[in-house]
Amino acid sequence: MKITFVLNxxxxxxxxxxxxxxxxxxxxTLGLTGTKEGCGEGxxxxxxxxxxGVPVNACLVAAGQCDGxxxxxxxxxxxxxxxxxxxxxxxxxxxxxxxxxxxxxxMAARALLAGNPQPGEGEIREGIAxxxxxCTGYQRIVESIxxxxxxxxxxxxx
Amino acid sequence: MNPAEIALHPFERPxxxxxxxxxxxxxxxxxxxxxxxxxxxxxxxxxxxAPLESPDDLPLxxxxxxxxxxxxxxxxxxxxxxxxxxxxxEIKSHPVLSRRVPVLTAxxxxxxAVQIQARxxxxxxxxxASPAADGAAALMALDADVxxxxxxxxxxxxxxxxxxxxxxxxxxxxxxxxxxxxxxxxTGAHQMWRKVGTRAAQAISKVAFAAVVELEHGRGVRAGxxxxxxxxxxxxxxxxxxxALAPNLASVSEQELEAxxxxxxxxxxxxxxxxxxxxxxAVALVKCFFRSLRTAIGS
Ligand SMILES: Cc1cc2nc3c(=O)[nH]c(=O)nc-3n(C[C@H](O)[C@H](O)[C@H](O)COP(=O)(O)OP(=O)(O)OC[C@H]3O[C@@H](n4cnc5c(N)ncnc54)[C@H](O)[C@@H]3O)c2cc1C
Ligand code: FES
Ligand code: FES
Numbered sequence: 237m238k239i240t241f242v243l244n245x246x247x248x249x250x251x252x253x254x255x256x257x258x259x260x261x262x263x264x265t266l267g268l269t270g271t272k273e274g275c276g277e278g279x280x281x282x283x284x285x286x287x288x289g290v291p292v293n294a295c296l297v298a299a300g301q302c303d304g305x306x307x308x309x310x311x312x313x314x315x316x317x318x319x320x321x322x323x324x325x326x327x328x329x330x331x332x333x334x335x336x337x338x339x340x341x342x343m344a345a346r347a348l349l350a351g352n353p354q355p356g357e358g359e360i361r362e363g364i365a366x367x368x369x370x371c372t373g374y375q376r377i378v379e380s381i382x383x384x385x386x387x388x389x390x391x392x393x394x
Numbered sequence: 395m396n397p398a399e400i401a402l403h404p405f406e407r408p409x410x411x412x413x414x415x416x417x418x419x420x421x422x423x424x425x426x427x428x429x430x431x432x433x434x435x436x437x438x439x440x441x442x443x444a445p446l447e448s449p450d451d452l453p454l455x456x457x458x459x460x461x462x463x464x465x466x467x468x469x470x471x472x473x474x475x476x477x478x479x480x481x482x483x484e485i486k487s488h489p490v491l492s493r494r495v496p497v498l499t500a501x502x503x504x505x506x507a508v509q510i511q512a513r514x515x516x517x518x519x520x521x522x523a524s525p526a527a528d529g530a531a532a533l534m535a536l537d538a539d540v541x542x543x544x545x546x547x548x549x550x551x552x553x554x555x556x557x558x559x560x561x562x563x564x565x566x567x568x569x570x571x572x573x574x575x576x577x578x579x580x581t582g583a584h585q586m587w588r589k590v591g592t593r594a595a596q597a598i599s600k601v602a603f604a605a606v607v608e609l610e611h612g613r614g615v616r617a618g619x620x621x622x623x624x625x626x627x628x629x630x631x632x633x634x635x636x637x638a639l640a641p642n643l644a645s646v647s648e649q650e651l652e653a654x655x656x657x658x659x660x661x662x663x664x665x666x667x668x669x670x671x672x673x674x675x676a677v678a679l680v681k682c683f684f685r686s687l688r689t690a691i692g693s
Binding site: 237253256257276281290292293297300301303344347362 | 397400401403405407433435438439442455457459460483506507508509510512513596
């Protein structure tokens with residue numbers, strides 16, 4: 237099936253089985269291996285991408301269901317100056333160790349901050365509740381997200 | 395089945411409910427298997443556990459996730475209709491539903507985590523008919539009707555009669571769930587949603603409890619309950635409901651509540667919990683809710 241969607245800001249048309257997982261289409265057909273597979277059944281969040289701006293598990297999305305929609309992956313976070321402020325925050329605040337979970341956390345955090353620019357700790361923890369990390373113990377991930385929110389607020393007063 | 399095998403399913407995206415019903419009907423007559431796909435959060439996971447099937451036997455998958463007739467949420471003055479393909483995220487973010495039906499929005503907020511809420515739907519929740527389904531429990535407490543559509547038109551089935559056994563429903567092969575409908579609880583109605591599990595996110599509950607009761611002059615005039623994971627199907631707690639509607643509601647004893655709850659459930663031991671613990675939690679939740687009713691009547 238021909239599937240046309242906007243991927244990281246660019247319109248793409250691919251030919252893929254409609255019931256292929258979005259995860260496999262991204263990593264295989266499109267060569268975007270930033271999105272990771274952990275559990276393959278919706279539990280760990282490492283495959284999180286944004287579908288029309290909302291975080292979803294790419295391991296549970298059929299590629300055919302993405303026709304005509306917008307997908308953002310971790311590869312789409314960088315801007316012309318390099319890493320986005322959110323990614324920078326994960327670097328400076330130690331939000332990543334082995335890194336396998338990081339793309340998923342970044343995407344969940346991106347969606348959270350888009351709707352709630354300065355989330356409190358409880359809101360951050362709710363926003364990343366669908367993401368599992370075996371290394372950091374979460375606190376540094378929470379700090380990274382909070383830091384990114386604060387930095388943005390200080391750059392754009394009012 | 396592994397992902398490459400699942401990828402082989404034939405797939406169509408009907409443009410309208412009428413087209414969907416026609417396809418369902420033709421295929422049902424020919425005894426061809428068809429599956430509706432909404433968020434995929436149940437179906438894709440189950441498919442992974444299913445044994446390999448010959449490519450010729452695979453069901454046709456019909457995408458309903460964007461059918462306009464199934465996506466709308468309508469809230470009128472006294473009545474709500476929620477499309478079968480509306481997501482938990484849309485339900486929890488609906489301003490009028492949060493005000494008038496907190497039992498439903500609290501439920502939606504606790505399904506999985508945001509990634510699951512963004513995809514999961516009430517239609518999928520009801521069709522899967524898992525006894526652990528949270529959406530089914532909340533809708534049961536609201537006394538919702540399930541609206542089914544086929545080429546011959548619509549019919550409605552009260553949710554209390556929709557489940558016929560473990561993972562079995564009254565939906566026929568040629569029918570789709572289009573929406574659920576229920577009378578909005580009055581402002582001030584007592585509503586409770588509680589999910590008792592191992593952790594807040596992702597975990598399937600050990601027990602979940604939904605209750606909606608309207609009081610008038612110290613008596614219950616509307617009462618509905620739903621409990622997940624305490625029976626082969628979502629439990630509607632009919633004996634407990636009778637107590638909520640009894641003239642002596644204010645003086646219903648804790649013993650009566652315990653006996654009624656135990657009569658209404660048949661919990662089992664499984665990997666998530668034990669029958670004894672589930673019964674204990676079920677009784678505690680019912681007592682807690684009735685305590686809040688008695689307090690309201692007393693004050
Ligand atoms: C990690 C994880 C966490 C979860 N947590 C919870 C939880 O906390 N509480 C809970 O209740 N559930 C939970 N679930 C289960 C699941 O998300 C819900 O049951 C959800 O409501 C299913 O909806 P869906 O749209 O994804 O269904 P799908 O997977 O698309 O479909 C499920 C079934 O319903 C049928 N179907 C779908 N739509 C219709 C329709 N309109 N008419 C007729 N049949 C239809 C399909 O054919 C299929 O058989 C969880 C699942 C995962 C993977
Ligand atoms: S790989 Fe998709 S949620 Fe774990
Ligand atoms: S950094 Fe290793 S799993 Fe999160």
